[in-house]
Amino acid sequence: MNAIALTRRRALQISLTTAGGLLAGVPLPRAVAKAAGVQLGLYVRIEPDERVIIGAPSTEMGQGINTAMPMVIAEELDADWSKVSIEQLPLMIKRNPAGPGWVFTDFPAGAGGSGSMIDAWAFLRPAGAKLRQMLIAAAAQRWKVAASECTTEPGCVVHGATKRRLSYGALASDAAKQAEPDSKSVPLKARKDYRIVGRPQRNAQAQTIVRGTERFGIDVEMPGMLYATIARPPAFDAQIVSIDDKAARAVPGVRDVVRIDGPKPDEPLYILGSGVAVVATSYWAALKGRAALKIAWSASPWASESSETMATQMERLMRGRGHLVNDEGDFDGAIKKAARVIERVYSVPYIAHATMEPQTATAHVRADGCDIIASTQSPGLSSRYAAEITGLERDNIRVLPARLGGGFGRRLEADYVWEAVFISKAVNAPVKVVWTREDDLRHDYYRPAGRHHLVMGVDGAGKVIAYKHRLASTSKSYRRRGNDGSKPWEPDLYDNAFPSGFVPNFQREYFAVESGAPRRSWRAPGHTANAFAVQSFIDEAAHELKQDPLAFRLALLHDDTRKLNYGFDVPFVGARLAGVLRRAAKEAGWGSPLPKGRGRGIAAHFTFSSYCAEVVEVSVDANDKLTVDKVTCAIDCGLPINPLGVKAQCEGGICDALSTALHQQITVKDGAVVEGNFDTYRMMRMDESPRVIDVHIMENDYPPSGMGEPPVPPLAPALCNAIFAATGKRFRDLPIGAQLTKA
Amino acid sequence: MIKLTVNGEVRSYDGDPEMPLLWYLRDELKLKGAKFGCGIAQCGACRVHVDGDAQPSCVLPMSATAGIKVTTIEGLSADGSHPVQRAWVEEDVAQCGYCQTGQIMTAVALLAQNPAPSDADIDQAMINICRCGTYVRIRRAIHRAAALMREGGK
Secondary structure, eight states: OOSSSSOHHHHHHHHHHHTTSOOOOBSSOHHHHTSSSEEETTTEEEOTTSOEEEEEOSOOSSSSHHHHHHHHHHHHHTOOGGGEEEEEOOOBEEEOTTSSSEEESSSOOSOOTTOHHHHHHHHHHHHHHHHHHHHHHHHHHHHTSOGGGEEEETTEEEETTTTEEEEHHHHHHHHTTSOOOOTTTSOOOOGGGOSSTTSOOOOTTHHHHHHTOOOBGGGOOOTTOEEEEEEOOSSTTOOEEEEEOHHHHTSTTEEEEEEEOOOOTTSOOSSSSOEEEEEESSHHHHHHHHHTOEEEEOOOTTTTOOHHHHHHHHHHHHTSOOEEEEEESOHHHHHHHOSEEEEEEEEEOBBOOOOSSOOEEEEEEOSSOEEEEEOOSOHHHHHHHHHHHHOOOGGGEEEEEOBOSOOTTGGGSOHHHHHHHHHHHHHTSOEEEEOOHHHHHHSOOBBOOEEEEEEEEEOTTSOEEEEEEEEEEOOTTTTOTTOOSSOTTHHHHOSOOTTTTTSSEEEEEEEEOOOSSOBOOOSSHHHHHHHHHHHHHHHHHHHHTTOOHHHHHHHHHTTOOOEEOOSSSSOEEHHHHHHHHHHHHHHHTTTSOOOTTEEEEEEEEEETTEEEEEEEEEEEOTTOOEEEEEEEEEEEOSSOSOHHHHHHHHHHHHHHHHHHHHHOOBOEETTEEOOOSTTTSOOOOGGGSOSEEEEEEOOOSOOOOOOSSTTSTTHHHHHHHHHHHHHSOOOOBSOOTTHHHHO | OEEEEETTEEEEEOSOTTSBHHHIIIIISOOOSSOOSOSSSSSOTTEEEETTEEEETTSOBGGGOTTOEEEOHHHHOSSSOSHHHHHHHHTTOOSSOTTHHHHHHHHHHHHHHOSSOOHHHHHHHOOOOOTTOOHHHHHHHHHHHHHHHHTTOO
16 A cells, blocks of 8 residues: 555554464454444445444544544445444454465554554545445446446435436445445545545544443443452562462452463563452452452562663663664764764653553453453454464454543553453453553553663754764563564664754664563654654754754755655655644744743654644743643644544644653652552643644645644653743753752 | 432442442443542542532442432433533544543533633643543533533523
8 A cells, every 4th residue: 555565554563463373353343234224345334214334443542533434434435424323343354365364354453553544545445435336336227327427415326417316225225236346446536525524523422422321441241241350460570479369269259369370571471460360240349359369479580670770771871882773974974073063861761551441351251252342452463362362263253342441552452351361261251351550550561761862963054964863762672472672773763763864974873771661652652752852952952053943943854855764654755844843833923022931842743654743832930830821733644534633633642742741750669660540640630731722734635644643742842842942941851740840 | 228329319239338439330330431540539530429529439438328419420411411511522522532421520510619610710620630631622611511501501
């Protein structure tokens, strides 16, 4: 689907689904097939009363995909959006016709890397368009006219010459008998003809959400279901020495205690550690049983690790030479010739996902099959785990993603699904695993911590001639299955990033830091750290060179129209980043004077496939109290499928990033995580949220690109740049926390 | 035996008196609208009305529920017609939606006490965490709900 052969996001998806060889699931979308009405293709059911039920093949975690994807199908189908309702589809896979293992039946299920919309554009447009052609063919047959004489209006086929019309409901069963057009050649609508896509549509599940009847993973019920909670190791990789479960088993309602021996310290992570599950007839009884367990744990091999030892390790490593990831031009030569050299160091901590809904999965393992309903971004991985645990054929394993109470990348991992399947098999009953908040914060796959050293060389005319980014981090590729860890920089530095390709002499150097804390993907992964360091540094350089921070960035980008491979699905075009910078600046009134104690900061970043610039305007009062008065955002995501959803993602991403920049930090002490709940892991609330968020969507002819992550990375640097503009205080270590009052 | 009223219905409970109200609502009455987020009264996802006040149900033991009147999101309106629910839909507030039932219950209690809250009032009352960051739309929705109620929405 794209010229770039194996992009990072695609590679990620493949690793999630086929590493270890196999993927599992069910052949048919039972959720759609169950009811009356006529099933057309994989995604659509048309009811006699004209309701159109569209199956959503991705997973909804708040990114709006179960509104946006059905919009794409409905558009090409030419459905009447007011008659559309949406159902979550289970994972759909089939045996690989070209070799061993399993492949997706059609849409690559799961959500990560802001890629669902790119996939939807490739898979779901033709899926909808084919059905429209089949409905037209059915009408033409009935009228005995040529299909080419017919067209559609929302929900019906029209014969222009005779002004006859037939509704989709009346045509559906005949349409199902028509030959299915080829996906590659089926005609697609022109953008000018869109009636649904590109127009603001509200969250399709809003009604059930506000009534409290929307079912999330934690709300799943199965007949005879038991509840499980797991006692987890007190430090990274501690193993079970002995269990005394007498008192736990004596708690009323406790049915069983299940020992789980997790991965050894040198093995890939599939779950986060060993544990002891207490299974009971109620969640409360399970919690009480867990509290009554007496478990002797082995010492952690990481017992001496703390946040301080990690920082020391980073500093020490960076005194030496690391792995040269990029080496363009002659950095060493150019930096010697530079009229001026600017250097800064930035740091970011471990952070946790803290999905609002704690991790949860429900599984029922039987001799002949397995049902899983879970809050997961990775139904494919879930089914593979289930197949490995149960030995069942993959087509006997059914995985239905529930609505997720937040994802943020945490639920790309399916460890808690593994737990539910394992425990269900052990106790021979349906089991719902529910983590507590303490489980969630102390046993997460954290966003890597890192220390960034940036160096810039400028010539006598103020032009950047040399640039180097040195990063020491606890790599995200830690103990990842199918990854031997030999290229630890890959998920933390990506292939290239701005200003690669814009400075003639450019280097990036990487240092792998050891840590026992598990880590993986946190919304926009490496971009959050790198955008903070790079966009803060560029701002500092501009101030030091007495240039305007916006003008300095635009001069670096110089409206470049080259297509650069930054390692993602779509190439990077400098002019598009310049475009969002200019737009955000214009809308924010960049350059207009502000009273004392107020300031504006700007930052922009390309994340996976979309471009986002943000201008943050802050006030800092005499008591050093910070208020974010306004965030102005310009987003270029190509065609915005649902502009209202795009704006929601910008607002949410901005708040998520602000909360993180202000407060969030996971501290390690004695090889374990200190923070256990929201009393110590502070989340931003209403009172600290921006007073105004003003979002502007760029208009252009590009195809749609991702929206779940791109608004996050520019916020932290724009915020710190704004605080500097307001106060002259520069923060280089996240979170800002109490630094403002101490500085 | 503890007797309490949930959404207008009198209920009897004789289980573990230490069990928090949240798990009684969710696991025994199958009212899933109140959500589990922290278990220590920090996030607000589990908020229900206890005698008209928005309270975290995750730390209220069943032993303390005798005679109380509980309203959950399911009891707010049968059809989503409460002005706060309508405002939430009209402002397209929800992203993942997990915290929104607790947000709505807090907002309803706020508006009952203060029919025309200022932004500062909203800042003070709305202490629920929204991990998706829908705060700007929540604020707008509360102002809209206040207007709907003034127009006689309810």
